[in-house]
Amino acid sequence: MTNRYMLAQLPTPLEPLTRLSAFLGGPPLYIKRDDQTGLAFGGNKTRKLEFLIADALAQKADVLLTAGAAQSNHCRQTAAAAVRAGLKCVLVLGGSAPGSPNGNLLLDQLLGAEIHWTERERRAERMEELAEEIRKEGKRPYVIPIGGSNGVGAQGYVLAMQELVAQIKNTGIHPDTIVVASSSGGTQAGMVLGAKLYGYEGKILGISIDKGDRGPERYEVELAEIANSTAEVMEVDVRVTPEDFFLDYGYLGDGYGIVGFTEREAIALMARHEGILLDPVYTGRAFGAIVKNAKAGMYGSTLFWHTGGAAALFAYGKDL
Template identity: 50%
Template sequence: MKLDSLPRFHLAEFPTPIQYLDGLTKKCKGPAIYMKRDDLTSLGMGGNKTRKLEFLIGEALYQEKNTLVTAGGIQSNHCRLTAAAASKAGLECHLVLNGTEPEIPNGNLLLDKIFGAKIHFCDRKNRDKRFFQVEDELALAGKKPYLIPVGGSNGIGSVGYVNAMLELDTQLNDMDVTPDAIVFASSSGGTQAGLALGAKISGFKGDILGISIDQIKSGSDPFPPVLTSIANATAERIGSDIRMTDSDFSLNCDYLGAGYAMPGDLEFNAIRDLSLHEGVLLGPVYTARAMGGLIDLIQKGYFTKDQKVLFWHTGGTPELFAWADQLQKKFR
């Protein structure tokens, strides 16, 4: 493999720590719960996108681009970290955000502005069109734009999570811990594709279980083929002969609730449990939904008391401030 020879731009300190969640384990009366703390990556208040951006920005600089363009929701963690990474790399950053510009920005949107990103607001249905319009406008203005897909989820960005899985393998060996499952939030697919491919490479035998935040498993728009496509593009990029199929991905779609970025009791209860029992903060859109799903699965007996589960905290805590009204009611 050629992991070490790919273009990469240093953005954070690795490895991120693994912690045993003693309080949550006791409360759930279930398996031993560990947490991989990718919310503690040092860039821009942390999160999993940092791992992807190291390789995406490395490629942008290799291609001699000077401007990053990406897209997402108005509270996008990916966009916040792209803006932070652009600042560190000396690149201009343009964000195409679906939503209406608020009078007073908060959460990730406020951080986007602090990091100096230029923001283009649009309707969700027009986001893809506006994304490429911004690219054209920048090129006409003499810039050299580099497009980063939503979530940084492609064969370049997902290399970061192959690397993360190899990092985890070393840590688990040092700790003499073998999880039966790794559980995490899955949305645009890059994290899950990289972890699943990394598991094949490292020989990890446990379940790589994504809790879907907004995608469906089957029906008119099935998601596993997207994961397969990203994983195989990643394998090609790193020079691995492994090829994945749809059946290689474990995706639970039972916790979609009211929809994307619409947290409810499941998410708010998970935020409460982790804050009160572990002093750890979750983001209401991604990690709280995934943790809420994990806690529910434990309560339903999906995991037994003698098992070990590792929850991969992918970040998102700045989103909390955008849901201050709901959180205030929940935590009175």
């Protein structure tokens, strides 16, 4: 395992969703509160950043460079982590600057990140260009891929599974299935590797947020690559295959970041029955899958892994 730079408040709570389970009339529902990891409104990226920041510091980097959508939770947490570690943060965001910043974008600015806008498809390329410019200025950039999803970052979710397995032992809560939003893959990849390493035997179901079923280039192949590269970084013998990954591609709706009935209903149910806020892009969609299955009487004891993102709610007022 590589070094770790402590950023998150751990362990995050594992709690029953008593009122919502009763309302949906099915088996027990639980929640793992990674929206409470604590760094500038928290979220799943904080666990990955503990390892990415440690790696950046080990490489003597002085600038963190990453990319995402205008409302990226990953970018907001990276900007905050950079501040904590005394590094500069440069963000490449897809699209163009809105008239008035809101949600995560407002927070990126408050956290002092330098922001560059480009077309969505050019973000990785633009990061490389900026890295080159930073090097020419005599500084050392550390490039974090979109979502922090590589073998270094995903270590955070391997350890999150170790944390969960300990909580399961202590609480007697036994979820048959874990449901989690899946997009750049590091979260699910780390969890599946962690499940093998620490002995969680239930199913881990990723709700695909933005990737369709892509034939031989399938997302499952990418997930297995991230997990195996994580195993190499951690120097453990376990390996996974694409068949170890379970995905539901039925919730892509009208596309990434487009809020529909599924997200609106899930956000309202969680807020009104549990006082917990989901986000409009990831967790609203993923929890929507649980709501749909619950209505159809099609689920067992389920743990919803809340990955954060509620700061984006403020940028989605009109859609909600």
